[in-house]
Amino acid sequence: MAEIRRPDDMVRITTPELADAFIEEQIALVKEQVGDKKVLLALSGGVDSSVVAALLIKAIGDQLVCVHVNHGLLRKGEPEQVIQVFRNEMNANLIYVDAVDRFLDLLAGVTDPEQKRHIIGEEFIKVFAEEARKLDGIEFLAQGTIWPDILESEAGIKAHHNAGGLPEDLQFDLVEPVRILFKDEVRVVGDQLGLPAGMVYRQPFPGPGLGVRCPGAITRDRLEAVRESDAILREEFAKNGLEGKVWQYFTVVPDFKSTGVTNGKRSFEWPCIIRAINTTDVVECSVEHLDPALMDHLVQRITTEVDGINRVLYDFTPKPPATVEYE
Ligand code: XMP
Numbered sequence: 001m002a003e004i005r006r007p008d009d010m011v012r013i014t015t016p017e018l019a020d021a022f023i024e025e026q027i028a029l030v031k032e033q034v035g036d037k038k039v040l041l042a043l044s045g046g047v048d049s050s051v052v053a054a055l056l057i058k059a060i061g062d063q064l065v066c067v068h069v070n071h072g073l074l075r076k077g078e079p080e081q082v083i084q085v086f087r088n089e090m091n092a093n094l095i096y097v098d099a100v101d102r103f104l105d106l107l108a109g110v111t112d113p114e115q116k117r118h119i120i121g122e123e124f125i126k127v128f129a130e131e132a133r134k135l136d137g138i139e140f141l142a143q144g145t146i147w148p149d150i151l152e153s154e155a156g157i158k159a160h161h162n163a164g165g166l167p168e169d170l171q172f173d174l175v176e177p178v179r180i181l182f183k184d185e186v187r188v189v190g191d192q193l194g195l196p197a198g199m200v201y202r203q204p205f206p207g208p209g210l211g212v213r214c215p216g217a218i219t220r221d222r223l224e225a226v227r228e229s230d231a232i233l234r235e236e237f238a239k240n241g242l243e244g245k246v247w248q249y250f251t252v253v254p255d256f257k258s259t260g261v262t263n264g265k266r267s268f269e270w271p272c273i274i275r276a277i278n279t280t281d282v283v284e285c286s287v288e289h290l291d292p293a294l295m296d297h298l299v300q301r302i303t304t305e306v307d308g309i310n311r312v313l314y315d316f317t318p319k320p321p322a323t324v325e326y327e
Contacts, residue, residue: 006147006180013185018053019192022185023055026177030059032141039175041142042128043068043094045082047200048144048178051186053086054193055177056142061095065138067131068234069124072100073209074091076231099127104220113327120208125165132170143170145179146186164223185319203248212327216255222270225253230273236298242276246288249276251302252326253309260310269310272302275326285319 013019039056043049043066056064066086070079079096086092103123132138152158166172178186190200211218212227229251237243252273260267267301278287290298299312317321 003176004176004179005150008280010180013181015175016192017082019185019188022181022189023058026055027085030056030175030177031173033173033275034063037063038134038135038137039064039140039142040132040138040172041066043082043086045074045078045199046144046205047183047202048146048186050082050085050144050195050199051178051190051193052142052144052176053092054090054093054190054195056175057086057090057092058193059177061089062143064093065135066094067128068094068095068145069099069127071127071209073103073118074212075121075205075210075234076227077321079274080197081196081199081245085199092298095131099130102127104218107218109217113212113215114208116211116218116327117208120211121165123327125167129167129170132166136201139172140175141166142175142177145174145176147180147182150179160252184278189230201244203246206325212325213250213252213324215252215256222253222255225270225272225308226251229302229309231254232301232305233298234300236294236301237276240291240294246276247278247285248324249274249288251275252315254326258311262310267310269308271296271311271313272306272309273275273313273326274298275315277319279319280323283319285324287316287318290314 011018013022039060041049041053041056043065045052045068053066068079068082076183083094083096087094095167097180103120106119106123107116180187181189184248187200191197206212210223210230213226213230214223233249233251234243237246252275253270254273257270260269276288276290277285278288289313295314302309302312
């Protein structure tokens with residue numbers, strides 16, 4: 001089949017009406033492409049795969065099989081939200097795979113950032129392939145490919161694959177209903193499909209997840225400190241009107257300890273680093289300067305509520321010279 005391309009004169013989808021028209025058109029196209037066959041989708045809970053899932057549920061109902069792999073590096077509440085939205089509210093055919101121990105056991109003792117990324121990527125494909133092999137009659141693989149992915153892969157900037165890289169015996173025809181959309185259009189479509197705003201307008205989150213925010217060898221206790229401090233930061237940003245305004249914000253818990261004092265007793269615990277940046281292209285980023293009162297409140301909450309943290313630091317470094325993530 002010829003590759004579908006974005007028409008040069010396509011109107012940018014900015015309104016609910018344009019989104020509805022796009023949804024109707026894609027439903028018809030997907031029904032025609034898939035017929036009564038089954039479609040498999042790796043549903044991470046990110047914007048693109050979530051919008052594809054919601055669209056396909058509308059188009060083909062339980063002919064869609066969604067697989068959500070919890071690799072243990074997701075943010076607090078994410079797997080629960082995927083189950084709530086897709087299984088409970090949208091009646092999706094959702095397979096939830098708890099692969100937390102599998103990933104964390106493999107990652108134990110691994111300190112090199114690229115090796116960590118490699119292990120997470122490879123294991124993800126393995127787990128997904130295992131689930132795919134358990135299913136009968138799957139003929140299609142749905143992917144949340146979007147138009148910038150196609151353009152970047154054509155320009156040789158990055159290889160475009162989402163759940164790609166599957167083994168030879170699992171080659172399916174692709175269903176890519178948002179492939180001609182830009183990210184802002186995917187969000188408008190997601191809104192119209194009834195997805196929660198927190199899912200549609202969320203900040204970017206890397207594939208290797210919290211794994212790259214737990215520098216060095218990942219341990220379960222330090223990973224938990226990253227997850228809990230990140231949840232507090234997100235909660236406070238939302239309360240203070242910064243959600244959707246600051247481009248990306250998160251916490252990092254590095255692998256060293258410093259002396260502190262808690263309830264009159266010496267402590268020896270990790271610091272928690274807060275990073276909050278703004279950008280348009282991620283090539284260059286500036287630092288968001290937080291209100292000092294909010295900063296004080298974050299220090300207070302994180303040091304008292306998160307186990308193992310006795311110090312909070314703020315990263316004032318733009319990109320370049322620093323990257324956004326620590327690994
Ligand atoms: P850096 O750290 O390279 O980050 O300045 C730029 C943007 O890319 C995200 N990022 C990743 N996303 N897999 C991803 O899917 C990765 O391995 C990865 N590394 C960085 C990062 O969160 C930021 O938005």
